[in-house]
Amino acid sequence: MQTMDIDAFFREQDEHMNIPVNSDELLTRFKPKGPMERPHVAFALPTHNDTVDPPAVLKGGSSNDEVEPIRPAFFGLTFCPHQSKSSMPHSERSPRLASNPVNVFAMRGVIVEETKQPIPRTTLTRLSAHLPNPQSPCAPASPTSIDHDTLKRKQSPTKPEKPAPKKRIIDPRAERDSPEGVPAAKPSSKQLKSLTKVLPPLVLNLPIAPIPPAADISSSPIEDANFSVLINKFEPQETSTQPQREVARQPTEYELMMMRVKQRQQENANKKRHKHKAVARQAIDPGTAGPSTKPDDDIISISSSRPASPEINPARKPSKPKKATNAKLTARAKPKPIPLNQTVAKKKQEATLRPREYAEMLLERQAQDPDDPLVRQTNHQLEGCTVIYIGPEMENIAASPLTRGRWKKLIQYGATLSPVFNPETVTHIVCDAAEPTVRRWLNVKKLSQVPSHIPIVGWTWALRGGQPFEHAIFPNHMPEIEGFAPRKGKEKDLAQQRKRSTPVDSEDEESDSERRRHERPSKKRRVSSPEQDKPRVQMLNTSLDPLAEFHDIVLADLRAEGLASDSEGEDSNSATTPANAVSSTGNPNQYIMDKLQELMELHEAKGADGDQWRVMTYKKVLRALKNVHRPIKTYEDAMKVPYVAEKTAKKASLSRSYLWRSNAEDPGQIMEIVNTGDLQRIKYENTPELRTRKVFQGVYGVGPMIAQKFYNAGCRTLLDLVEGKGGIVLTEAQKVGIQFYDDINSRMPREEAQALFDLIKPVALKIDPKLEVHIMGSFRRGKATCGDIDIMITRDPADGKDHRGILHHLLKALHKKGIITEDLALPENPFDEEAIYRGLCRLPDRPDSKRRRIDFLTIPWKCRGAALLYYTGDDIFNRKMRYKANKMGYSLNQKGLYAGVVRNPSKWSEKTNTGNVIACETEEEIFAKLEIPFLPPCDRMGKDVSVYPGGS
DNA sequence: GGTCAGAGGCC
DNA sequence: GGCCTC
DNA sequence: GACC
Ligand SMILES: O=c1ccn([C@H]2C[C@H](O)[C@@H](COP(=O)(O)OP(=O)(O)OP(=O)(O)O)O2)c(=O)[nH]1
Ligand SMILES: [Mg+2]
Numbered sequence: 001m002q003t004m005d006i007d008a009f010f011r012e013q014d015e016h017m018n019i020p021v022n023s024d025e026l027l028t029r030f031k032p033k034g035p036m037e038r039p040h041v042a043f044a045l046p047t048h049n050d051t052v053d054p055p056a057v058l059k060g061g062s063s064n065d066e067v068e069p070i071r072p073a074f075f076g077l078t079f080c081p082h083q084s085k086s087s088m089p090h091s092e093r094s095p096r097l098a099s100n101p102v103n104v105f106a107m108r109g110v111i112v113e114e115t116k117q118p119i120p121r122t123t124l125t126r127l128s129a130h131l132p133n134p135q136s137p138c139a140p141a142s143p144t145s146i147d148h149d150t151l152k153r154k155q156s157p158t159k160p161e162k163p164a165p166k167k168r169i170i171d172p173r174a175e176r177d178s179p180e181g182v183p184a185a186k187p188s189s190k191q192l193k194s195l196t197k198v199l200p201p202l203v204l205n206l207p208i209a210p211i212p213p214a215a216d217i218s219s220s221p222i223e224d225a226n227f228s229v230l231i232n233k234f235e236p237q238e239t240s241t242q243p244q245r246e247v248a249r250q251p252t253e254y255e256l257m258m259m260r261v262k263q264r265q266q267e268n269a270n271k272k273r274h275k276h277k278a279v280a281r282q283a284i285d286p287g288t289a290g291p292s293t294k295p296d297d298d299i300i301s302i303s304s305s306r307p308a309s310p311e312i313n314p315a316r317k318p319s320k321p322k323k324a325t326n327a328k329l330t331a332r333a334k335p336k337p338i339p340l341n342q343t344v345a346k347k348k349q350e351a352t353l354r355p356r357e358y359a360e361m362l363l364e365r366q367a368q369d370p371d372d373p374l375v376r377q378t379n380h381q382l383e384g385c386t387v388i389y390i391g392p393e394m395e396n397i398a399a400s401p402l403t404r405g406r407w408k409k410l411i412q413y414g415a416t417l418s419p420v421f422n423p424e425t426v427t428h429i430v431c432d433a434a435e436p437t438v439r440r441w442l443n444v445k446k447l448s449q450v451p452s453h454i455p456i457v458g459w460t461w462a463l464r465g466g467q468p469f470e471h472a473i474f475p476n477h478m479p480e481i482e483g484f485a486p487r488k489g490k491e492k493d494l495a496q497q498r499k500r501s502t503p504v505d506s507e508d509e510e511s512d513s514e515r516r517r518h519e520r521p522s523k524k525r526r527v528s529s530p531e532q533d534k535p536r537v538q539m540l541n542t543s544l545d546p547l548a549e550f551h552d553i554v555l556a557d558l559r560a561e562g563l564a565s566d567s568e569g570e571d572s573n574s575a576t577t578p579a580n581a582v583s584s585t586g587n588p589n590q591y592i593m594d595k596l597q598e599l600m601e602l603h604e605a606k607g608a609d610g611d612q613w614r615v616m617t618y619k620k621v622l623r624a625l626k627n628v629h630r631p632i633k634t635y636e637d638a639m640k641v642p643y644v645a646e647k648t649a650k651k652a653s654l655s656r657s658y659l660w661r662s663n664a665e666d667p668g669q670i671m672e673i674v675n676t677g678d679l680q681r682i683k684y685e686n687t688p689e690l691r692t693r694k695v696f697q698g699v700y701g702v703g704p705m706i707a708q709k710f711y712n713a714g715c716r717t718l719l720d721l722v723e724g725k726g727g728i729v730l731t732e733a734q735k736v737g738i739q740f741y742d743d744i745n746s747r748m749p750r751e752e753a754q755a756l757f758d759l760i761k762p763v764a765l766k767i768d769p770k771l772e773v774h775i776m777g778s779f780r781r782g783k784a785t786c787g788d789i790d791i792m793i794t795r796d797p798a799d800g801k802d803h804r805g806i807l808h809h810l811l812k813a814l815h816k817k818g819i820i821t822e823d824l825a826l827p828e829n830p831f832d833e834e835a836i837y838r839g840l841c842r843l844p845d846r847p848d849s850k851r852r853r854i855d856f857l858t859i860p861w862k863c864r865g866a867a868l869l870y871y872t873g874d875d876i877f878n879r880k881m882r883y884k885a886n887k888m889g890y891s892l893n894q895k896g897l898y899a900g901v902v903r904n905p906s907k908w909s910e911k912t913n914t915g916n917v918i919a920c921e922t923e924e925e926i927f928a929k930l931e932i933p934f935l936p937p938c939d940r941m942g943k944d945v946s947v948y949p950g951g952s
Numbered sequence: 953g954g955t956c957a958g959a960g961g962c963c
Numbered sequence: 964g965g966c967c968t969c
Numbered sequence: 970g971a972c973c
Binding site: 612613616617620701731732733824825826827828834836838870875878879880881882883885886891892893894895908909 | 956957958959960961962963
């Protein structure tokens with residue numbers, strides 16, 4: 001134990017970094033915990049504005065957000081009383097109408113050029129706006145409207161317009177509709193749509209997407225056009241220039257965006273294709289649909305750009321009522337490429353069959369000729385069994401070679417195949433998939449809904465036979481065993497065994513070894529110098545070109561390799577280079593974090609097939625690592641970091657040794673690990689599919705499930721999404737998310753957040769000078785960059801008035817000023833004391849300012865402590881604190897700390913007993929009740945909060 | 953082996 | 964009620 | 970995946 005060493009080190013680090021005793025988790029871990037010595041200054045709602053942001057304290061290096069909080073400023077209250085021309089004669093205009101065109105035409109001449117570009121197809125969404133019935137926001141719009149979602153989710157085909165007792169007015173437009181503050185029941189967010197309705201139809205005669213030459217796609221009897229990858233090849237030929245276009249009016253911004261996007265994509269796709277053609281053709285991806293020269297890579301390169309917020313976003317919540325459904329390992333989740341040259345015609349066809357279809361095909365073969373080598377029975381162990389096999393892939397995509405092989409084996413072993421799950425006939429469910437996948441296949445919400453007499457077993461059962469319970473893989477659906485309860489240990493072992501066998505347990509299968517060899521010859525990343533392409537990027541990408549940047553990105557190439565995982569939106573080009581392992585972020589372990597983050601994102605992208613808890617652990621580790629300022633050199637070093645245990649430590653030390661190896665000759669055991677461990681894992685996981693899904697998840701409003709849905713619908717690029725390919729329908733928020741993809745996925749300098757707040761606060765105070773307006777989130781924690789602006793508003797009701805309705809007026813004013821530009825989510829009831837708003841904003845006076853995410857939260861005065869606590873975060877800290885509250889028998893939320901809360905176990909969100917408030921007015925109060933020493937905002941990053949109640 | 957927060961908005 | 968986001 |  002070298003804790004002393006560590007301890008001393010961190011102290012030294014802190015001093016060196018000028019961090020006043022950072023109560024790192026490391027410290028708390030190795031040091032006797034003592035009360036925080038940090039001054040408990042008045043963190044409770046400061047009453048006047050006195051702090052000014054220290055001028056660019058962190059300016060020097062590219063600032064890593066987490067590197068070092070700016071201490072003095074975390075009160076977050078800065079307010080420039082001047083600054084606002086408090087005029088504002090109100091002429092009601094939709095800010096969106098007003099501001100956007102200006103953006104487009106005035107701000108960027110570039111766009112004008114775009115209009116000269118061939119207009120490919122117009123978007124389905126746009127078309128849909130022209131439907132006569134303005135009332136139908138539903139999908140009938142899309143001409144090709146298909147229930148892409150054949151799988152799971154039963155969306156009522158015709159969604160009745162939400163019962164909506166909600167009325168929300170927010171946008172000035174609302175007022176226009178109903179003169180004067182009268183809350184015209186507003187159709188909420190159909191804004192984009194409603195706007196377009198006003199416009200005359202956009203008439204476009206577009207060149208039909210040419211069918212790609214057969215050579216180009218190497219055959220592809222794609223069974224379902226909806227999922228056809230080929231569509232991706234519709235690119236506007238450079239031939240089809242202006243001729244056949246005929247525009248009835250000026251395209252809207254949205255349309256322009258799409259054209260621009262499309263052109264961009266075309267350009268880059270071409271470049272890329274030239275570059276990687278040879279490589280790309282070496283492998284095909286049978287799992288995704290067709291042997292075509294892979295569009296995936298193209299896109300991906302686009303924006304693996306930086307899909308998600310660098311600073312980690314909390315794990316997706318299992319909206320589960322308790323009981324974690326332990327998602328089993330998703331075995332080899334991805335289809336393996338198979339050598340093209342081996343692909344005979346028939347085989348190619350097979351490769352496009354979905355699992356069910358493949359099984360049906362086998363049955364057909366069997367019926368025709370039982371001696372067909374494909375289906376001829378070789379073994380007897382499965383005779384009498386009627387079996388459905390569930391592989392890791394979704395129902396609606398092509399069966400992987402592995403899955404096909406297993407169906408084949410089942411039939412060869414004498415089983416009767418059941419291509420679909422029929423509880424009447426099926427005797428065994430054999431699967432090699434994560435639990436959520438299995439549920440989807442079986443169309444049940446819980447495995448317990450599967451008749452208990454039908455065992456769910458792993459593939460080992462088919463190979464080795466024996467009692468089903470010996471091969472059980474889901475604890476929540478144990479095979480029945482009369483007079484014999486399955487022993488606990490066994491199933492567990494099995495499950496774990498499966499887990500370990502993730503990548504290659506397929507000795508018994510056909511080609512599996514062939515996996516992705518075109519992995520990435522080079523590991524350079526982001527070659528282009530930031531100084532060089534930045535100005536350009538900013539100009540282009542500021543408002544309406546979500547993909548503008550990808551031009552540069554593609555030029556830089558690397559992201560295509562899927563390795564890019566910038567940990568900070570804007571200004572980090574994290575070094576993976578051995579030489580300067582320190583990187584611009586100043587964190588010597590940045591490259592480890594990069595690796596882990598990458599792996600995490602992959603797990604995250606797996607969504608339902610992945611393990612959310614694993615993702616959460618990764619997040620915790622990453623956050624903890626940000627506080628580690630000494631290079632982690634060995635396994636032992638790594639093990640000292642909180643949330644790092646055997647597996648991660650191995651990865652971390654591995655990451656390091658990988659660099660060492662390339663730097664110096666450093667043979668030894670580590671070398672071996674290098675070749676078999678982490679890197680390979682990333683390669684293995686980092687399939688084109690996952691990379692694409694990661695890109696999709698970068699869109700605001702798109703998470704793992706939706707991303708997968710889009711992917712399964714055949715979408716491969718953001719452009720596909722915009723076009724509604726595969727029948728997908730975007731929400732309004734998602735459209736905005738695509739439009740400002742880059743903006744939203746980048747972080748702003750703290751100074752910009754300050755500037756925005758300085759614009760906003762006076763507007764609020766003008767409405768009611770007694771409001772308390774605070775900037776929260778990462779800003780209050782003193783971060784150098786902010787992912788968004790979080791503003792909390794409350795008001796002391798001592799004078800008998802409160803802040804109801806304020807938010808509505810504030811938003812209206814901000815819209816008018818051009819500060820708030822788009823809405824993402826409106827308050828359920830803006831006249832409630834508690835209301836939430838989400839949207840985009842920008843600095844209106846700066847022509848090239850980016851869109852920034854902004855959130856407002858209003859809360860009753862009495863809850864302000866709890867709200868302050870909540871909204872200050874960070875998220876991990878909140879969760880820990882709430883977890884601790886639970887363990888102490890309390891429940892903590894943004895309204896207060898409660899005792900005696902009882903929830904409905906079958907519907908967790910429902911409270912059988914809404915307990916009693918114990919503390920809520922000040923943060924200190926809550927800390928105290930939870931027996932946690934008060935932590936100033938800047939110290940709440942991933943902080944360990946565990947001090948057990950009642951001693952122990 | 954059981955944990956790993958709790959809530960609001962949109963669809 | 965699922966999914967996404969804070 | 971990690972912690973208790
Ligand atoms: O899952 C979450 C996400 C956020 N929060 C709280 C803490 C967080 O600090 C605050 C604001 O959220 P936001 O997403 O803005 O995070 P941030 O801490 O402000 O970081 P960023 O700089 O990315 O905005 O809301 C949670 O409690 N749980
Ligand atoms: Mg924030």
